[in-house]
Structure formats: C-alpha cells, structure tokens
Amino acid sequence: MSASDDRPALNQPLSGNAMPRFGGLATMMRLPAADSPEGLDAAFIGIPLDIGTSHRPGARFGPRQVRAESALLRPYNMATGAAPFDTLQVADLGDVPVNTYSLEKSLEIITGFYRRVLAAGCRPLTIGGDHTIALPILRAVAERHGPVALVHVDAHADVNDTMFGERIAHGTPFRRALEEGLLRGEKVWQIGLRGTGYAADDFDWPRSQGFNIVPAHEVWWRSLQPLMAHVRESIGDGVPVYLSFDIDGIDPAYAGGTGTPEIGGLTVPQALEIVRGLRGLDLVGADLVEVSPPYDPSGNTALLGANLVYEMLCVLPGVRVR
Numbered sequence: 001m002s003a004s005d006d007r008p009a010l011n012q013p014l015s016g017n018a019m020p021r022f023g024g025l026a027t028m029m030r031l032p033a034a035d036s037p038e039g040l041d042a043a044f045i046g047i048p049l050d051i052g053t054s055h056r057p058g059a060r061f062g063p064r065q066v067r068a069e070s071a072l073l074r075p076y077n078m079a080t081g082a083a084p085f086d087t088l089q090v091a092d093l094g095d096v097p098v099n100t101y102s103l104e105k106s107l108e109i110i111t112g113f114y115r116r117v118l119a120a121g122c123r124p125l126t127i128g129g130d131h132t133i134a135l136p137i138l139r140a141v142a143e144r145h146g147p148v149a150l151v152h153v154d155a156h157a158d159v160n161d162t163m164f165g166e167r168i169a170h171g172t173p174f175r176r177a178l179e180e181g182l183l184r185g186e187k188v189w190q191i192g193l194r195g196t197g198y199a200a201d202d203f204d205w206p207r208s209q210g211f212n213i214v215p216a217h218e219v220w221w222r223s224l225q226p227l228m229a230h231v232r233e234s235i236g237d238g239v240p241v242y243l244s245f246d247i248d249g250i251d252p253a254y255a256g257g258t259g260t261p262e263i264g265g266l267t268v269p270q271a272l273e274i275v276r277g278l279r280g281l282d283l284v285g286a287d288l289v290e291v292s293p294p295y296d297p298s299g300n301t302a303l304l305g306a307n308l309v310y311e312m313l314c315v316l317p318g319v320r321v322r
Helices: 059-072 103-119 131-145 173-179 204-208 225-235 268-276 300-314
Strands: 042-047 090-095 123-128 148-153 183-193 212-215 240-246 282-289
Touching (some): 042 103, 059 123, 059 300, 103 131, 123 131, 123 300, 131 148, 131 173, 148 173, 148 268, 173 183, 183 225, 212 225, 225 268, 240 268, 240 300, 268 300, 282 300
Parallel strands (some): 042 090, 042 123, 148 183, 148 240, 183 212, 240 282
C-alpha cells in the first residue's frame, strides 16, 4: 500500500528539533505507538524473549535497548535515497506479551500476534529476542503467503535437530521451519556462517535441503553487492521473501553485545549491502535478533541493530526512492 488522499496523514518520527533525543517515549524511531495493525503498511514489533538461548542470556532486553538507540535515527536514508515515511504508514506495535516461563506457550502467543498483523496487510519488522522467535513468525507468514524464500544472516545455521533433547530452541528454528513446509529450500540463503563445529559435516544438512550457504571466510574483504544481485536473481520476482538477521552474523568487533559471538564475521558495510541488496524483492517481513545489551554497555550493538531495522524498512515494497 502507498499513501493516498483518503488516508490519514502518514506518521513521522519525532524530530530531534521538536523533542530532545534523550526525551519522549522510547518507541522505535520515536514513532507513534499503536495498539492495532489496521491501517498500517509496516510496523515495528518487539519480542522480549531469550529463554531459547544456549549461552549468554540478555536478548530479552534487546527490543527496549534497540528502541532507545533508535532515537538518533532520522527519516531520510542519505545513502540510498529511500524515504519510507513519505509513502508508508508506520508505527510501533509494542511488544508481544510472551510467557517468560514457557517457550512452547510463547511460540503460540507469537504466532497468534503475527497472524493478526499479517491479516491487516501490515509487514512486520521484528526486534528480538533470541532466534527461536523466527519459527513462530514464519508459521504466521507461511499461513498468509505460503512457503517463503529466506535470507538468513548468521554465524550459525540454526538447523540443529535438538538442543539438550529439545526440538525448540534458538539453534533449531530453520530445521523446524523446513520440516513444517514454511520455507522454499532452494530459495534459502544463509550468509556469514562460521566458527567451530562438532563435526566436519555440520553444514551438510542445509546443503542437502537445497540451502545456499555462504560462509563468512569466502567473502572476507569483498563487497557483497555481486552476491546480492545473484540472490535477487535466484529468488525471482513475485516470490515472498523473509529476512532473518542475527546480529552475531556481524563480527564481534562491531557487535559484541550478543549471546554467541564468533570471530571472523561480516563487517558493518557488508551487513548494509545485504539488507540494501533486497530492494526489489517482495519482502513480507524481517527480524533482527540476538542483541544482548548487558554484554555491550556502550550501546553500540543496539545502535547497529536499530540502524539495520531501519534499513529493512527502507527496502520494503512501496518505499519511494528520491
């Protein structure tokens, strides 16, 4: 959807010239808070859940800190020319009220929340939370759009069969998603994988399912614009695409505030190239997960997360580029 004469005035981020950036409500980009997705083209949503994590906790605080750091962001993208608030109605829908004592119940709550968002024609941009949240979101997305293509940025493939005997955790969502028919295996791209493993064949399972694997070491010192051109061509026009971006896909030198950091990761410019490279695809939703503020008191990881979520907004269908 785009703006038209019969629609309400489009929401705008609160200017730093109208209210000091350290003041006002801490919504994403200090946009209006909304309690319904009706009438919205896109919405920022927080999922403060980290009971699926396997190492350092704290991602439950990610949505709040990313929103706080987003106060510095301005509406116009100087690099790409994108002006999302000129054509889209955007608001902050707040946080999903997860059950902090039950991962299984939380998944049901999340899927139900996103089912309503998607039914309203609103494209969700999610701030996590650990990576477990991708599974219940994809369940709602696939109900609406059918199996989707996936661009997954991460240090880890997150295709474990179980973790400590559990089938649901932050290291299992994309195996479960494929098993449940939520993904188009040949149109899944996993970018930035790296680190140590338990066996030489740790990444063989996703390859056997048709996933396209791009290990981090294969793109060191390279622009990812050619890769993203290939990703766009391989996914094709009219195919619904979901972006799932784990902040640990980026090297901990830039994003140390996360639960499972791995050295040798992507750079910030490469991360921007990935997100910006999705322009032109039918991006039906996206998430930014695993920001753990307690492990980065500087706020830099959350600031990076806020910028990446804004960049995701900038590549949604219907965004005008000046």
